[in-house]
Amino acid sequence: MIMGELQSLASSGLPEALVNALTLAVAARPQEKAPGHYELQGEEVFMNVMQFATQPPEQKKAELHEQYIDIQLLLTGEERILFGVAGSARECEEMHHDEDYQLxxxxxxxxSMVLKPGMFVVFMPGEPHKPGCIVGTAGEIKKVVVKVRASLLTA
Structure with missing residues (x-):
């Protein structure tokens, strides 16, 4: 897991493929887009724009991925994300390979971490994370999740 802020993206130390993916996503102006799926570089890099109310963590499940790196960028509101290191997920359901997720x-x-607008967090494959949790009281958030095929880091 890596955490950072857009304003210091250039000096973040992120691999070039991740900096490029975040730059593409920001250039696509996700704050102006309706919730949905948007391709940035085909299935190699795409983004999901989301808008929803945060929930208590006990009402949510953690997720993890095998094929894609998640870059979660908060656009509006405040969000708590619970997370763990690779291999720390327990009581898991079956892996949905076609959609690359497991709950x-x-x-x-x-x-636990709290994101504010302009902050991002990177979750590598196998790192469980539970986004969309409340900070204090429930509130509406808008975020973009940039999905980067993990093999781009080794190419």
Whole structure:
């Protein structure tokens, strides 16, 4: 997991493929888009724009991925994300290979972070994360999740 802010993206130390993906997403102006799926570089890099109310963490499940890196960028509101290191997901359901996600009920050694607008977090394959959790009281958020095929880091 890597956390950062858009304003310091150039000096973030992220691999070039991730900086490029975030730059493409920001250039597509997700704050002006309706919720939905938007291709940036075909199936190699795309973004999902989302808008929803945050929920208590006990009402949500953690997710993890095999094929894609998640870059979650908060556009509006505040969001708590619970997360763990690779291998810490427990009580997992079956992997949905076609959609590249697996849901899990528990994260061993769970950690927590709060995102504010302009902040992003990168989750590598296998790192469980539970986004969209409340900060204080429930509130509406808008975010973009940039999906980057993990093989782009080794290409």
């Amino acid at each position: 899990c009920s528990r994260i061993d050694g769970e950690q």
